[in-house]
Amino acid sequence: DTGVSQDPRHKITKRGQNVTFRCDPISEHNRLYWYRQTLGQGPEFLTYFQNEAQLEKSRLLSDRFSAERPKGSFSTLEIQRTEQGDSAMYLCASSPDSLNEKLFFGSGTQLSVL
């Protein structure tokens, strides 16, 4: 399978714990995006990478959220001190270099904070 891969698919954690999600983009795609989606809403943009550079992070929901893409390949999204309001689907997408962005999404990580 050469699509965008996300791991884990599901994560259940207790409030206050830290969680980390991984995204492996399509190999030739230099751009990588993180979105969050809650029930009944469209995906909400969080942050974006061009290769290893994080070019947009103002939409990260709080300083408890951070993302990395250390070698311009896979990326991780970490949430520290999780809260119940963090429960959502976290989606990763990648895109090739072009002006007309076409996003290819993974299946997401469903986070439940108890």
Place this chain on the structure above:
Amino acid sequence: LAKTTQPISMDSYEGQEVNITCSHNNIATNDYITWYQQFPSQGPRFIIQGYKTKVTNEVASLFIPADRKSSTLSLPRVSLSDTAVYYCLVGMYTGTASKLTFGTGTRLQVTL
């Protein structure tokens, strides 16, 4: 960013053609129009993209009038498996950041 407006929901019978219209009155000159499909518990899937006039692929057609202030996604002969949420996005890569914004989409329900 160009804001988009779509119907919240639509219903159709299997075998019919479905047209979903998206309004984007403040679309910028270089913006592209892209449609995505999303099934429950999955990420959105790219359907079609266009800049002007008409674009057709194996899945759908996209009609864009000359003023580009709206666009219509056309799904020919829908089946039950086309039941999903459809999102219209307008924008382009700006060189330093990307802020592609999804709205709440159009929930299409196909029945027999």
